Amino acid sequence: xxxxGNLKEADITAALAACKAAESFKHKEFFAKVGLSAKSADDxxxxxxxxxxxxxxxxxxxxxxxxxxxxxxxxxxxTDAETKAFLKAGDIDGDGMIGIDEFATMVKA
Numbered sequence: 001x002x003x004x005g006n007l008k009e010a011d012i013t014a015a016l017a018a019c020k021a022a023e024s025f026k027h028k029e030f031f032a033k034v035g036l037s038a039k040s041a042d043d044x045x046x047x048x049x050x051x052x053x054x055x056x057x058x059x060x061x062x063x064x065x066x067x068x069x070x071x072x073x074x075x076x077x078x079t080d081a082e083t084k085a086f087l088k089a090g091d092i093d094g095d096g097m098i099g100i101d102e103f104a105t106m107v108k109a
Contacts, residue, residue: 003050003070006043011035012071019068025082027089031107034071041104048103058097061087 003012015033019025031037036047051070052059065083068075078086090098090106098106 003047006039006046007035007071016068016072016075020076022076022079023082025068025078025086027086027106028109036107039107044104044107045100047107048100051103056097058099059090059103060097064098 011034015030018033019030036044039047047070048059049055051063051067053063053066054060061083064086065078065080067078067086069077087096087098090102092102092105093099
């Protein structure tokens with residue numbers, strides 16, 4: 001998928017397998033397993049731009065719901081509870097969206 005070029009396929013496969021079951025997605029674990037936490041600020045920005053599918057400059061709730069599908073087309077959608085927890089973890093300023101700086105902070109946490 002779109003993020004595969006920057007990350008190792010084996011890491012993506014392992015990260016997706018670890019959160020295959022509903023309610024098993026943990027963003028910190030996923031970022032570490034997929035290798036995004038170890039990437040440069042530039043690579044994290046590239047990932048943000050892929051996830052921000054409407055190119056609004058923010059990742060909104062609907063884009064987060066489909067987050068895993070940016071890594072593999074066959075990946076599941078996040079549940080509503082996972083999506084809300086993910087948004088809450090990343091939305092530092094409380095505007096209901098995740099900006100680039102918030103995303104980078106979340107990835108590196």
